[in-house]
Amino acid sequence: MLVKTRGIVLNYIKFRESSIITKIYTEQLGVQSYIVNSVRKKGSSSRIALFQPFTLLDMVVYSSHKGGLSRISEYRSGHPFSTIPFDIRKSSILLFLSEIVSKTVKEEEENQPLFSFLYNAIITFDEMETGYENFHLFFLLQLSHHLGFGPSTGAEVVEQVAFSSKAQAPGVAPTVLAIQAHEAYFDQLLRQPDNPGIPSGKVRRELLAILIRYYQLHVERLGEINSLAILSEVLS
Template structure:
């Protein structure tokens, strides 16, 4: 059966000589994997750019009652990006966020509110010309609410991460008093993100580290985020 749906590309792996297997979060079918033929061929015929992280697509896809990997019948860009491909900071942020979504969103069923949040957030990010330094932090906080473990305050984040760190004896986690200094920043990001006053890149990286720790408490087998090192380097200061 064929289904028409919008989709958000999460990632892809190479398959055979010129094809890929793309993981896509679809509006109608949730997370799906599709074989896409002949997108990596050399020359002007290549369409691999349409399967970069968080690309927005309009698709007609095959479905199967048995599940598993299917194929895309038709696909095209639903919203060509105007800034993201030309800004290394933005493309690095989207690479990181797409990996986080890929590791946390698993269901093979529609979730209209989650899809709408992701779709609209990506378009908004592309339209921002300045002031997007905190976007990834705001995004992860909002995503956590859609996933069912969103915090109500900065104190809730800090208490959970600090307690977990003490329980496992983690030597690399800052002392509780240092973590508590971050509560006010999380409160700003939760309540008035446009007015959040995070002083510099160092604090921003530390907030992200705490926030990933918070996710690790709530998402089973989240694992290491491979794109985090790239993001940290690009947004160093």
């Protein structure tokens, strides 16, 4: 059966000589994996570019109740980016966020509120000319609500992280105090995302570390975030 749907590319891996297997979060079918042939041949760079993380696609796909790998009948860009491919900071943020979404969103069924949030957030991010350094923090907080563990206050974040078993290990009391000192920043991100008042890159990195730990408390086997090192270096 053919299904017309929008999609958000999460990642891909190389498959055989010139093909890929790509994971895409679709509007109609949830998370799906597709084999795409002949996109890595010489001269096909424009096609492989459509499968970079968080690329937005319009697709016609084959769907089967049997599950497993399927194929894409037709695909094209759903929203050509105007800034992301040309800004290393933006592309690094999207790489990081796509890895988080890939590891946290697993459902193979329609979830219109989640899809709309992701799709619109990506477009908004592409259109932002300034002030996007905190976008990934706001995004993670909003995503957590769609995943079912979103906080209503900064206290919820810092208390859960500060008093988790890892934070309470012997000799790390100052770390607990440092975590609690960031409560006001999370409140600002939740209530005033356009002006959170984060004073420096150092504080931004600390907030991100706390948020990742918060996710690890709620998402089983989240594991290490491979793109975090790249993001930290680019935004330092």
